[in-house]
Structures are given as structure tokens and as C-alpha cells.
Amino acid sequence: MTNGFKPDQLLYGGDYNPEQWPPEIWREDVRLMQEAGVNFVSLGIFSWAKLQPGPDAAFNFGWLDEVMGLLHAGGIGINLATATASPPPWLFVQFPDARPVTWDGVRLEVGGRQLYCPSHQGFRSAVQTLVRAVAGRYSDHPALRLWHVNNEYGCHISECFCDLCGEQFRVWLRERYGDIATLNAAWGTAFWSQQYGEWAEIQPPRQAPTYANPAQQLDWRRFSSDNLLGLFELEVEVLREITPQVPVTTNFLGFLKNVDYVKWAGREDVVSLDAYPDPADPLGHVEAALQYDLVRSLGGGQRWLLMEQATSAVNWRTRNAPKRPGLMRLDSLQAVAHGASAVMYFQWRASRAGAEKYHSGMLPHVGEKSRTWQEVKALGAELRGLRPLAQMGVPTRVALLFNWENWWALEIDSKPSADLRQMPIVLKYYAALRSLGQSVDLVWPEGDLSGYDAVIVPNAYLLTAGAAGNLRAFVQRGGHLVLGAFSGIVDEHEQIGLGGYPAMLRDVLGAWVEEWLPLAPGATLGVRREDGQETQTRTWAEKLHLSGAQALAHFTGDYLAGGAAISEHAFGQGRAYYLAADFEREDIAWVLRRALLAAGVAVSDLPLELDVGVSSSQDSHVLTLLNFHRTETLHLQLPEGGHELGGAGNVAPRLDLAPLEARFVRYDRPVAPSDVHVVTSELAPV
Numbered sequence: 001m002t003n004g005f006k007p008d009q010l011l012y013g014g015d016y017n018p019e020q021w022p023p024e025i026w027r028e029d030v031r032l033m034q035e036a037g038v039n040f041v042s043l044g045i046f047s048w049a050k051l052q053p054g055p056d057a058a059f060n061f062g063w064l065d066e067v068m069g070l071l072h073a074g075g076i077g078i079n080l081a082t083a084t085a086s087p088p089p090w091l092f093v094q095f096p097d098a099r100p101v102t103w104d105g106v107r108l109e110v111g112g113r114q115l116y117c118p119s120h121q122g123f124r125s126a127v128q129t130l131v132r133a134v135a136g137r138y139s140d141h142p143a144l145r146l147w148h149v150n151n152e153y154g155c156h157i158s159e160c161f162c163d164l165c166g167e168q169f170r171v172w173l174r175e176r177y178g179d180i181a182t183l184n185a186a187w188g189t190a191f192w193s194q195q196y197g198e199w200a201e202i203q204p205p206r207q208a209p210t211y212a213n214p215a216q217q218l219d220w221r222r223f224s225s226d227n228l229l230g231l232f233e234l235e236v237e238v239l240r241e242i243t244p245q246v247p248v249t250t251n252f253l254g255f256l257k258n259v260d261y262v263k264w265a266g267r268e269d270v271v272s273l274d275a276y277p278d279p280a281d282p283l284g285h286v287e288a289a290l291q292y293d294l295v296r297s298l299g300g301g302q303r304w305l306l307m308e309q310a311t312s313a314v315n316w317r318t319r320n321a322p323k324r325p326g327l328m329r330l331d332s333l334q335a336v337a338h339g340a341s342a343v344m345y346f347q348w349r350a351s352r353a354g355a356e357k358y359h360s361g362m363l364p365h366v367g368e369k370s371r372t373w374q375e376v377k378a379l380g381a382e383l384r385g386l387r388p389l390a391q392m393g394v395p396t397r398v399a400l401l402f403n404w405e406n407w408w409a410l411e412i413d414s415k416p417s418a419d420l421r422q423m424p425i426v427l428k429y430y431a432a433l434r435s436l437g438q439s440v441d442l443v444w445p446e447g448d449l450s451g452y453d454a455v456i457v458p459n460a461y462l463l464t465a466g467a468a469g470n471l472r473a474f475v476q477r478g479g480h481l482v483l484g485a486f487s488g489i490v491d492e493h494e495q496i497g498l499g500g501y502p503a504m505l506r507d508v509l510g511a512w513v514e515e516w517l518p519l520a521p522g523a524t525l526g527v528r529r530e531d532g533q534e535t536q537t538r539t540w541a542e543k544l545h546l547s548g549a550q551a552l553a554h555f556t557g558d559y560l561a562g563g564a565a566i567s568e569h570a571f572g573q574g575r576a577y578y579l580a581a582d583f584e585r586e587d588i589a590w591v592l593r594r595a596l597l598a599a600g601v602a603v604s605d606l607p608l609e610l611d612v613g614v615s616s617s618q619d620s621h622v623l624t625l626l627n628f629h630r631t632e633t634l635h636l637q638l639p640e641g642g643h644e645l646g647g648a649g650n651v652a653p654r655l656d657l658a659p660l661e662a663r664f665v666r667y668d669r670p671v672a673p674s675d676v677h678v679v680t681s682e683l684a685p686v
């Protein structure tokens with residue numbers, strides 16, 4: 001095992017795909033990389049076909065030897081791919097059944113990428129052979145710093161419904177349940193005459209006449225994520241054997257629904273992320289921040305790698321907006337402010353051919369005279385000056401609870417409302433926390449909560465006894481818990497807890513839910529808050545009974561009128577808040593403000609266009625201020641005593657932050673994002 005991957009400087013670079021270019025370009029590439037301050041590249045991600053031209057052909061490493069030699073001579077470190085991301089066409093002539101099958105029975109064809117069935121033995125041994133060859137060839141290469149395993153597992157193919165996967169599913173279920181009676185009980189197969197007598201009767205939840213058994217669907221998600229993880233581990237095993245000294249990563253996609261990264265992260269030496277906020281979305285950076293906080297938390301608070309982003313437009317949205325001048329820099333600095341120690345792009349040189357030729361690169365088609373190239377060079381120089389950040393952590397007192405299994409369960413069909421979707425709910429709560437000036441960690445249901453003053457749970461539809469016990473103990477010990485609607489409904493088998501929802505937390509909340517009132521599209525239900533504010537909910541409302549809690553808001557409409565809509569309850573040394581509706585961000589922020597203040601956590605009122613963070617080491621604390629507003633200057637009041645990062649100059653506490661401007665201000669004492677206040681701005685604080 002390695003000791004992780006902790007660069008002492010910020011890494012800068014991108015995916016490098018030299019197989020798309022003739023050798024003379026490689027030399028120019030290295031020269032230009034040096035000019036831009038590139039010190040790290042991800043190499044060979046899609047090189048399988050070039051490295052192994054046929055099933056019986058000898059490996060073709062000559063060109064890669066040359067490229068790696070050039071990079072090394074240029075002082076550029078290599079994140080070497082295992083090259084397994086896109087199997088070559090010949091593999092499917094050899095193994096036609098290694099092509100994955102969709103839910104409705106279609107076997108996918110050659111011509112794109114990421115075409116593979118994770119369970120196919122022929123494919124798996126081809127992967128092992130390739131990884132063994134690449135690792136063996138370059139184990140001692142002086143430029144090799146990190147292994148890049150495959151690429152974005154689950155991006156295109158996260159589940160395969162073929163018979164081989166069906167067989168693996170049954171093996172997985174046997175391990176989980178031991179005997180068929182236990183499975184029948186867990187899946188509730190007494191319903192609709194679904195009882196199984198033999199393991200062989202069980203199939204993947206393929207297209208069926210109507211809703212497939214929900215517990216079967218949930219286990220299928222778990223299995224599919226684990227099956228991909230097995231593929232990752234297949235590669236990692238070979239790498240650890242041949243190069244135990246070289247750390248390993250695979251690039252995550254943030255909130256990729258079908259892959260439970262909590263299970264994956266512990267198997268890597270460093271966590272890495274690909275992030276593509278939409279430049280056309282003025283609040284795209286808020287979602288990006290949530291992803292950055294996710295990966296930092298997945299890595300246990302260690303610094304992480306932004307493995308891919310775009311310098312400008314991507315090619316895969318319906319309309320692909322470019323990043324206006326300055327936005328690429330700001331996006332990149334935001335990742336650093338949230339804990340990244342690498343700023344990397346897809347890709348170094350924009351392609352001439354293929355499906356991604358309209359995707360931006362560090363070096364655009366236009367070349368050195370492009371503004372993107374000028375911005376790329378300027379950012380490379382700037383990152384060198386931000387080196388102190390490469391070793392700092394991101395202190396937080398507030399955690400947001402997230403759970404992939406809950407996401408899966410909530411969005412399984414046949415629910416009271418199809419409108420309750422996991423990510424929009426999570427994003428609203430996260431944005432509310434950011435608007436209150438909070439740095440946020442993500443935590444998992446049965447994880448350690450002891451380091452936090454407040455734990456925010458936007459939704460925990462699926463709650464295990466272990467997780468409920470964890471939350472209960474947190475509040476008992478003095479923690480402040482905020483729980484969103486439709487929580488604590490089912491256990492890990494999608495079975496409902498009886499006697500009033502949420503069955504396992506009724507005493508903690510001092511309240512319980514009797515029934516749900518899903519709202520029609522466009523409909524609203526009035527709510528009056530304790531501060532006199534009239535507001536409303538869309539989508540969802542609940543009939544909440546108080547059994548010890550006090551109401552902070554009441555419904556004013558329909559047959560819920562007069563009933564509690566938000567509750568607060570003292571339990572043990574702490575407090576628990578419950579929101580019995582799918583509220584908008586402003587109302588969520590109102591509850592969170594109250595909970596945070598009760599927990600002794602200071603709050604501020606910040607516009608979402610401002611990304612404020614703090615990075616800390618033992619004796620240095622850096623406030624990061626990024627103005628994502630495209631046209632407005634923000635007028636800020638900072639704590640006294642700030643200095644320019646990397647300089648001795650004082651920073652006056654009254655600071656104007658121009659559109660798309662970033663500032664890094666260093667303090668000798670701890671500071672928090674909530675120490676920043678907007679003085680006068682045309683932007684209304686949230």
C-alpha cells in the first residue's frame with residue numbers, strides 16, 4: 001500500500017491523447033505544456049487499440065515509451081491510465097457476448113466507448129492481461145506518479161442485464177441472504193405471488209409487465225454498483241502486486257446515481273473527480289461546490305484531484321455554451337478552494353476527429369493565438385503562487401447526510417409522488433447552507449458524526465436501524481439535527497416501519513407523520529411561519545402530529561390548515577427539527593439558520609453568486625472569495641488582519657470583488673466563511 005498521494009504543489013494539466021496526433025506534434029506538445037506550467041498529465045486513457053492492435057498481436061509500446069520519455073524530459077509527471085476504458089472492436093469479434101444488454105433486452109453495439117459487460121470472463125481476463133502488461137512495462141518509469149484506473153466507471157454503462165450478470169446477481173444474493181427463505185422475507189415476496197423456491201428462479205429486474213419488486217430493484221442497484229467495483233478491484237489487484245509503491249485512483253463523476261462511491265473511495269489512495277458545471281447556468285458553480293465537498297468527504301477530508309473539467313464548451317449538451325473570459329479560472333480556483341490539489345482538464349489538445357472534436361481543450365483548434373490558451377497559461381502561473389493551499393484542509397462544523405441507497409430507494413417506481421427526486425432536494429439544502437456562510441462536509445448514515453455541531457438530512461426515505469441509532473445518539477449528545485420530509489419511511493429492504501412515520505425517530509422528533517399530500521404540478525399549499533412570513537410548498541406536504549415538539553410553521557390551506565409544517569424538539573442534550581413539506585430554499589434557510597444558531601454556529605447572509613471558503617493549516621487560514629456573478633461587483637466586509645496570500649500586503653476589510661474576480665486572504669487566526677458579510681449589493685441576500 002502507498003501512503004496516499006499528497007503533492008506538495010498544485011498539479012496542473014489534463015488528459016493527454018497523443019495517439020490522435022503524429023509524433024512531431026508530441027514534441028510541440030511538451031514545449032507548450034512547459035510554457036503553460038503543466039506539470040501533470042493523464043496519459044493513455046483510450047489507448048487500448050493502439051497498445052494491443054489485435055488478439056494475437058504483440059503489444060505495441062514503442063510510441064508510449066517515446067511519449068513518456070518526452071514528458072519526463074520535460075519535467076511533467078504522469079498519471080498513467082491502465083487503458084481499459086474503451087475496449088477495441090476486435091474484442092467483440094472474439095467475445096460477442098461481452099457486449100452489455102440493456103433493461104429492455106437490447107445488446108449494445110461496437111462504435112462508441114465503454115462497451116463491456118462487467119461479468120464477462122473473457123473481457124475480465126483481457127483487462128487483466130492489459131493491465132499486467134502496462135504495469136510491468138512502466139513499473140520503474142521515473143515519470144510515473146499515479147495510476148488512473150479505467151475511466152469514469154458507470155458513466156455510460158452502469159448495469160448490464162445479460163444472463164451472465166443474472167448469474168452473478170444470484171451469487172451476490174446468496175452471499176447477502178444465505179438462504180432463499182431469508183430472501184423471500186426481505187423482498188416481501190408474499191405480495192403478488194412472487195415467492196421463490198430456487199435461486200435459479202431469480203432474474204435481474206428486466207422489463208416486466210408492471211412494477212418489479214422494489215426490494216429486488218434495490219438489491220439490483222447494490223449488486224450493479226458492487227459488480228463494477230469488482231472490475232475496478234480486478235485492476236487494482238494487479239497494480240498493487242506489480243507496483244505497490246504507486247498510488248491508485250479512478251476518476252469519479254460526483255453524483256453518479258448508479259455507483260455508490262462511498263464503497264469505492266476507501267479502496268483508492270486519492271479520490272479524483274470529473275466536473276462539468278454548465279457555463280450557461282449562473283448557479284452551476286453551486287452544484288459544482290457540492291460535488292467538490294462530496295469528493296473531499298469521500299477522501300476523509302484529504303485533498304483530492306480535479307481530474308477533468310472543460311476549459312470552455314463541452315460537446316454533449318443540447319447547446320454548448322463557451323466559458324466567458326475569466327470563468328475557466330474561477331471554476332478552477334473554486335475547486336482548489338474546496339480542497340483540490342490538482343486542476344486538470346479534458347483534454348490537453350482539442351481533437352480534430354471523433355465525437356468530441358467540438359469539446360474545448362487547453363490548446364484549442366485555433367492554437368496559441370486563442371484567448372483560451374492565454375487564459376490557460378495565466379492560470380498555470382497563478383497556481384504556482386497558490387502552493388500553500390496544496391497542504392491545507394477545509395474545516396467544517398456542519399455536515400450534510402447523503403446516501404446512495406436512499407437515492408435509489410426514493411426513486412424506485414410506485415411511490416406517493418414521482419416528483420420527490422433526490423438531487424433537487426439535496427441541492428436546495430446545500431444551497432441554503434452555503435447562503436448562510438457554511439463550509440459543508442458530506443457524511444454517510446452510519447458514519448462518525450462526532451465532529452459536527454449540526455447534521456442536515458435533506459431526505460432519508462430509507463433509514464436503517466443503525467443509521468437511526470446514529471442520528472439519535474448524535475442529538476442525545478447535544479447535536480442539532482434537521483430532517484427533511486418523507487424520511488425514515490423504509491428499512492434497507494424497502495419495508496415500511498409501522499405506527500407513524502418516521503417509526504424509528506418519532507421520539508427524537510417529538511412528532512410523527514400520519515399521511516402524505518402530494519401536490520399536482522403547479523399547485524401550492526400555503527404555510528405561515530412563526531416569524532409571520534407567509535410562504536408555500538409545492539410538490540409535497542404531510543399531516544404532522546406533535547407529541548412534544550413545538551411548531552415553527554403551520555399549513556394554511558386544504559385539510560392540513562392549522563397543522564404543523566415545521567417542528568422543533570429538544571431531545572437529550574440536542575435538538576431535532578423536521579420539515580413536513582418540500583420547501584423552497586428560502587424556507588429551508590430560515591430553519592437552518594435557527595438550528596445553526598441554536599447549535600452555536602455563526603451564520604451570515606451571502607448571495608449564492610459568492611463562493612466563500614476557508615482552507616486551514618496549523619498556523620495559517622486562508623479565506624477564499626470567488627464572485628461568480630457575471631456582471632455585479634460584490635461589496636464585502638472581511639475580518640480584520642488579512643494579508644495577501646503569498647505576499648506581505650494587508651488586505652483592507654472593505655473589499656470590492658468584481659465580476660468573476662477571485663481573492664485569497666490569509667489570516668494568522670482561524671476564520672470562518674460566516675465572518676464575511678455583504679455590505680451593499682444589488683443582489684438580495686438569500
Ligand code: GAL
Pocket residue numbers: 151152155274276308314315346356359
Ligand atoms: C468525461 C470523459 C472524457 C470526455 C469528457 C468530455 O466524461 O471522462 O473522456 O469524454 O467527459 O466532457
